[in-house]
Amino acid sequence: MIVKMLRVGLLQTNCYIVGCEDTKEGAIIDPGGDAKRILAEVKRLGLKIKYVINTHGHFDHTLANKEVVKATGASLAIHSADAPLLTKGGGALLFGVLGKASPPADTSLDEGEVVTLGKIELKVLHTPGHSPGSISLYSQEESVLFDGDVLFNMGVGRSDLPGGNYSVLMDSIRKLLALPDETTVYPGHGPATTIGNERRSNPFFSQR
Secondary structure, X not given: OEEEEEEEOOOOEEEEEEEOOOOOEEEEEOOOOOHHHHHHHHHHHOXXXXXXXXXXXXXXXXXXXXXXXXXXXXXXXXXXXXXXXXXXXXXXXXXXXXXXXXXXXXXXXXXXXXXXXXXXXXXXEEOOOOOOOOEEEEEOOOOXXXXXXXXXXXXXXXXXXXXXXXXXXXXXXHHXXXXXXXXXXXXXXXXXXXXXXXXXXXXOOOOO
């Protein structure tokens, strides 16, 4: 499995370019800015982008949607509960940022659906709390999880933005912590971690 991370945009969001090594079919997860850098890396990797996926609808994960969708011809995918955020700037005005309106989603990713990239399968887990439509993408075979702003290395996502809910977020994280210890977690911000490391050491859970 190809996994390339780029920190992009105003909030240094982790954008992931993922793909199948054999078929070169790929996806861009959370293109939060710097479209030219993302597209240059896609070209370098030799990938054909099938999907542009937003783990949720906040602006720092969606600002480059329009450019990368136009350049790649990919299908834009998000959970239905966050789809309205795309055409409303993703809450950028709350931070004093003039957000770029994204195109509307082409595909809704709901709990249990599977995103197929060549020989790679990413299962959709609905993990709300940071936003109503936050999703995580899990590959059991590759032992990787892309979880947006739900679970971080030694931290958890915000729940104080519109549509957020701390109790719901904690339930979503418990759902993720049930995955195997060796699962690598690729979050929306900051360094990667593992499920086992977070279960043992994350201060939001380790002392409970």
